[in-house]
Amino acid sequence: MAVESPKSPEIPESPETPEPPGTSEFPEVRVPDGETPPRCPYCARPFRTERLRALHLGDVHAEESTDDQRVAYDEAREAEREDLFLFHLKVVAALVAIYALLLLAYMAASAMQTPG
Ligand SMILES: [Zn+2]
Numbered sequence: 577m578a579v580e581s582p583k584s585p586e587i588p589e590s591p592e593t594p595e596p597p598g599t600s601e602f603p604e605v606r607v608p609d610g611e612t613p614p615r616c617p618y619c620a621r622p623f624r625t626e627r628l629r630a631l632h633l634g635d636v637h638a639e640e641s642t643d644d645q646r647v648a649y650d651e652a653r654e655a656e657r658e659d660l661f662l663f664h665l666k667v668v669a670a671l672v673a674i675y676a677l678l679l680l681a682y683m684a685a686s687a688m689q690t691p692g
Contacts, residue, residue, distance in 0.1 A: 605621065605622055607622050614626050614629045615629070616629060616632055616633065616636075616637070617633075618633075618636075618637045618640060619636070619637075626648075627652045627655060627656070628652075630645065630648040630649050630651070630652035631649065631652045631653065631656065633645045633648070633649055634646065634648075634649025634650075634652070634653070635649075
């Protein structure tokens with residue numbers, strides 16, 4: 577239930593007001609005033625993005641979810657996999673760059689120590 581609260585910056589938003597069954601299954605989540613995040617239709621848990629909700633639906637509510645939700649879950653998993661692949665590429669690139677810099681520094685230092 578939505579509580580009409582005046583803007584009071586000193587008081588952080590209280591714990592989630594809706595009390596769905598199985599509230600203790602996920603950690604306490606605070607939703608800032610005025611935001612209406614996508615929520616799980618089964619347990620009312622709020623999510624930052626639709627993709628995260630789709631992943632939650634597929635992982636936690638696989639049996640009761642609809643065909644549309646399963647499709648969204650598959651798409652979200654695919655997008656997640658691509659993001660993870662990109663992240664791994666960036667990590668490898670960063671490691672190669674660090675290795676190259678260290679090698680150059682080593683070569684420069686050893687060149688300065690042996691004149692001629
Ligand atoms: Zn849920």
